[in-house]
């Protein structure tokens with residue numbers, strides 16, 4: 320039996336300014352109860368400009384909501400205009416950082432070596448990567464979705480030590496299911512998430528594979544989360560659009576009641 324704690328993370332993407340962020344986290348904090356936090360880990364990934372406000376609210380009121388960023392630089396510091404370092408995120412007490420989201424791969428040319436460097440940069444600063452992987456529609460239609468996704472996992476974890484990998488979160492997000500309303504069927508999602516765990520077992524060992532949490536992401540809503548979470552290798556959801564609606568996100572956290 321698995322002892323992995325489910326992780327429900329809201330990827331806000333480029334939405335909510337710092338004032339809206341405060342209001343949103345307050346709504347979540349008001350609705351979530353001790354019982355929720357015992358059963359599920361809840362995290363938000365706001366834009367960089369919101370992080371200080373979110374930190375002040377969460378730390379100040381000792382809220383049990385975790386938070387993190389949507390990206391991190393592969394560089395330590397210096398002349399990298401527009402970049403945000405792992406050290407800066409660690410200083411704001413971030414727990415998580417999303418790395419290699421398909422929108423970064425697609426619009427910012429992030430490739431495997433860069434994703435790998437970002438994963439290492441995150442670990443160097445005690446941040447837990449939420450490593451995002453997943454295939455485009457053409458790849459799925461050609462039947463290459465498992466091989467494609469596993470190649471992304473291999474590339475991202477190259478030379479990453481076992482003790483670090485045991486703490487990582489992998490988010491399987493088929494690109495064609497993101498923001499489209501098309502969810503991957505739960506059995507199709509399980510096929511890939513199971514293969515990801517299998518690959519970690521091959522690359523490392525059983526214990527590491529069992530420790531890693533694997534999320535599904537792509538049009539997750541209160542209405543479909545329970546079926547997704549019933550799959551043996553799915554340990555949470557990375558939620559985009561639906562995480563911007565506090566009531567809906569709380570329902571997703573309470574997936575067992577849906």
Ligand SMILES: O=C(CO)COP(=O)(O)O
Nearest residue numbers: 330497498537538559560
């Ligand atoms: O990309 C996603 C989360 O990182 C998924 O976005 P949606 O939930 O809006 O489909």
